[in-house]
Amino acid sequence: MTQAVEANPYVPALARLAGVVDETPTIKTFCFDLKEPLQFRAGQFVQLGIPGAGEAPFTPSSSPLDPQHLEITVLRTGRLTDALHRLAEGDLCLLRGPYGKGYPIEKLEGKEVLVVGGGVGLAPLRALIYRLLAMTDRLKKVVIKNGARESAELLFRRQYADWAARDKVSFEMTIDRPEPGWNGRVGVVTTLLENIGAEVDIPNAYAFSCGPEIMLKFVTQKLLEKGFKPEQIYLSMNRRMSCGIGKCGRCNIGPYYLCKDGPDMCYAKIKDYPDVF
């Protein structure tokens, strides 16, 4: 007996591509005008798929305050993301979610917030940044640090000036290696954290970071060195996720499933598991 059943958590909705933005040579942003708005918290993720090519977890890079217009920024790095990068306006995707907990926005009232992005890691953090920019009256400060390997890989460059110009917000960026025509900072993103104690009132701050694992490791080390406590550090963890609802067992870190308890985890919870990084 075979039957189709409604309200199955694995059944995706259809989402038509309203536009594709070339961000860097390897990163594109896929924009969707959704029929049904997708209500999500900054940091929650969705399963984005293509019929025939499969699906994978991505955290939206668009504002959670505009759930009708979903944007997902994707680095081309594998089979599905190759297929995604070949899509054009009007193509159909499969979408389900949101999943996970999202960032603990409620903890940020009256706090200073440090956001540290690396490469495509700025994508999920942009959802957080949109959220923070909409609540600056309830925050003391937002400090954004962003790094990329080279200037061509700096994500969302068109928005930096706007972010930096906002009240209570500061923005700084760096690239790993010097290159002709670049007058800005050079060095990995942790070099922007050397004087973080002077910019941020550390005991009254939370830090959020997303990027390659090696970067997360060194950002965490640097933040701890500067006086952040593990409870004040949130990291976006990257694992395979086949379901999004704690069934497939793939995103298990210690007693946690990232798809349910993350994907942004408080460092205090995961620091004792060496296969974290």
Added chain:
Amino acid sequence: MLPQVLKKGDLGAWIEALGKTWKVAAPVLKETSVSDRTDAKFGWEWVVDPAEVRLDYTVTVLGPKKFLWPSRQTVLAYALAGEPNPQAVIEHEPQVLLGVHPCDITAIATLDAAFGKDVPDPHYLARRKDTAIVGLDCAAPCDESCFCLDMGSLHPESGYDIMLTPHRDRYFVEVKTDLGQQLLAGARLQPATKQDMQGRQAFTEEQRGNFHYQLPCEVKYLPEILDASYDSLVWEAIARRCFSCGSCNTVCPTCYCWDVADQIAVDLTKGCRVRRYDSCQLDPFAEVAGGENFRKDRSSRLRHRMFRKGKYILEQTGRAGCVGCGRCERACIAGISIKETFVQIAGSR
């Protein structure tokens, strides 16, 4: 309901009767070693001929998990031409698992907990709800690999509809649920005599005499012991023997990790999403896009499995991830034993 018995000679007729309403799966003999006639391999199969059913089996190579959680399962179907119109595919039919040993009943309870928790998995639950379980109690451990008594899986309190207790030429029949009562409609049951009651008691005493605790501590301390051993050299030492072949995952009655992939029909008009067993012991299990692998070393993968079995699944579902059936040890070509591993880490703190 008064105590009843079923003569072993009447088992075939009962299975015939069950077959009219349910698909019946039971243990059958798969192969016997030429040089050692006692080395018999049993497996779970759909019953074709009731005479093939071997309720005298010791342990099956694979548990009955596959009838609830098949190794490949289509979860979604969609069109590739025009609107995809994705639809869930849920397949199930009324089935009876006949002769499930206590360890496998307990393992199914773990799967129930894992798939039923939070957002339930409708594919698993549809099969589970359509499945009746006839348990078969064990008078003695199946071999030296098993440690079900330690893992608390020798005496499941629920998770079955009927429990059969073998004694000489008959089964003592304990009915647990209404469904169990229905299953027995076609069985030639007889009221239990005083002798049968004594036989039932003798079985319990025999069982008590045959099963012995093998771990040096109660299983409730396992999570703590594992926690304390996270950085132990034990993992590296055991992993030196491990081939990372994933046999342990394949035979485990509670392993349920899966991967998913899309498949396209040859005429390119439709596709489906298929999930299949995955193995945490295989190298790509924890590899993500970009090539980063979070459990690159065999020792970290082996440790992850032991932690899943002794700690994580218990913490996540409230049910132990290991039922002590011993299958992983029997299947391991390197002779790695989860029981010995637990013994070792309990002793090396």
